[in-house]
Amino acid sequence: MDQIKKLSENERKKIVSMLMSSHDTEANTSLSFTEERFSNGFFCPHCGCVENIVKFGKSPNGEQRFKCKNCGKTFIAKTNTIFCGSHKSFDLWMKFLECMVDQFSIRKTAVICDINTHTAFVWRHKVLDAIASYNESKKLKGVIEADETFFRVSYKGSRNLPEGRKAKKRGTPAEQNGLSKEQVCVECAIDRNGNKVSEIVSLGPADTKTLHEVLDDKIIRGAIFCTDGFRTYGLYAEDNFGYIKHVVVNEEKRKNGIYHINHVNAYHSFIKLFVGKFRGVSTKYLQNYLEWCNTAYGVSGESVKKLNIVKPAVGSSFAKKWEEIGDRPSLPVAA
Numbered sequence: 001m002d003q004i005k006k007l008s009e010n011e012r013k014k015i016v017s018m019l020m021s022s023h024d025t026e027a028n029t030s031l032s033f034t035e036e037r038f039s040n041g042f043f044c045p046h047c048g049c050v051e052n053i054v055k056f057g058k059s060p061n062g063e064q065r066f067k068c069k070n071c072g073k074t075f076i077a078k079t080n081t082i083f084c085g086s087h088k089s090f091d092l093w094m095k096f097l098e099c100m101v102d103q104f105s106i107r108k109t110a111v112i113c114d115i116n117t118h119t120a121f122v123w124r125h126k127v128l129d130a131i132a133s134y135n136e137s138k139k140l141k142g143v144i145e146a147d148e149t150f151f152r153v154s155y156k157g158s159r160n161l162p163e164g165r166k167a168k169k170r171g172t173p174a175e176q177n178g179l180s181k182e183q184v185c186v187e188c189a190i191d192r193n194g195n196k197v198s199e200i201v202s203l204g205p206a207d208t209k210t211l212h213e214v215l216d217d218k219i220i221r222g223a224i225f226c227t228d229g230f231r232t233y234g235l236y237a238e239d240n241f242g243y244i245k246h247v248v249v250n251e252e253k254r255k256n257g258i259y260h261i262n263h264v265n266a267y268h269s270f271i272k273l274f275v276g277k278f279r280g281v282s283t284k285y286l287q288n289y290l291e292w293c294n295t296a297y298g299v300s301g302e303s304v305k306k307l308n309i310v311k312p313a314v315g316s317s318f319a320k321k322w323e324e325i326g327d328r329p330s331l332p333v334a335a
Contacts, residue, residue: 033090034064034077044068045080082126088115096123097309103277103296125325127309128288134312135291138195141220144244145264146189146227148206149271153184156282158330170280179204184283184333186271186290187214190264191223194298198271198290200283202333211236219244226259270297284330 004012043050049070056067056074067074078084083093092113099109110120152174155161174182181203187210188198197218201210211232219225225244227233228251237246247259254260274293275281281289295308 033083037077037081042066044071044073045075046073047071082123082130093123096120097127100124100127100292100309103274105278122325125285125288127312128292129325131295131309131312132288132291135294138197138218139220140189140191140195140197140215140218141223142191142193143224143226143259144189144191144219145261146187146215146225146233147261147264147268148185148187148201148230149268150179150183150185151275151283151286153182153203153331154280154283154286155330156280156284158282158284160330162331184286185210186286187211188264188267188271189215189218190267192263196267196294196297198267198294200287200290200332203331206232208232208235208239212239216240224259226256226261228261267297282330283332284328287332 004015007015041050042053044053047068047070049068052069053066054069056065059065059076063076063078065074065076078086083090086093092115096109096113096115099112104112106117106120106124109124110117113120115123154170155165155167156170161167174180176182183204184200185202185204185206186198187201187206188196190196197214199214201214215236219240221243223244224247225233225237225240226247226249229248234246234248237244247256249256249259249261254262271290271293274296275286275289278289295312299308
């Protein structure tokens with residue numbers, strides 16, 4: 001304030017103009033968000049009703065509030081989105097989402113956005129949980145390639161380790177050779193249209209039961225299921241006889257006519273490189289990073305990448321609090 005008093009009249013007018021311009025930008029961003037979220041008409045974020053919604057005054061910060069006469073609850077445009085409960089501006093959130101598009105670390109993002117590293121961490125997983133919710137409705141059809149990849153189990157950041165399990169530094173070799181319960185299995189499937197599924201399914205190799213849990217609701221009838229010779233895929237295909245056609249790709253020939261598993265193997269490589277950028281991801285949060293991979297793989301252009309993150313953030317129903325994010329189990333699959 002002392003420095004402002006020393007400014008000339010013209011310099012003070014410039015400051016006022018700058019502040020007014022900043023306010024207008026924030027208002028325009030807020031309006032753009034509201035239009036995007038309700039582009040198909042107003043609906044209640046609580047019950048989904050599209051009728052009997054009326055204006056219901058303003059919130060303390062001046063945002064338009066609405067009331068649903070169906071469930072009796074009130075809401076604003078940000079209700080049940082990642083922005084709900086946040087006191088930060090839309091402009092700051094957009095800057096944060098741009099940092100996610102650029103795949104910056106938590107520390108670098110916190111510096112750019114001038115926020116605490118804990119806040120940056122919470123925001124990241126708010127966004128990734130919203131993306132996961134948005135991806136749940138996606139289906140696979142036509143020619144589908146499936147294969148599994150593995151990550152070492154990591155308890156990074158966990159305060160309570162399993163009994164008998166000592167803390168390890170990243171990069172410490174596994175105690176058992178080959179596939180074991182020290183590794184978590186990620187089942188991946190991708191169709192020729194670019195739709196993808198990647199999900200943590202088990203410790204060690206997957207079984208038929210876990211494949212049913214992951215893939216049954218994702219595959220549209222009449223699909224052609226391309227896999228390697230892993231016996232579990234054959235058993236899964238037998239269970240779905242008449243629903244899908246199974247094509248086994250010989251490991252030596254690597255191709256069966258037009259059928260192969262090159263796309264899913266390329267996706268495995270991308271996942272490994274992507275997750276590796278973050279210098280060790282806890283198994284607790286690995287699924288979120290797999291969802292992030294799905295938004296980034298096979299797309300080009302910063303605007304498209306940003307859309308892949310912003311659209312789920314706006315369109316997904318999200319009502320989780322930090323406690324729900326932080327209290328998830330250290331090991332998301334049965335030991």
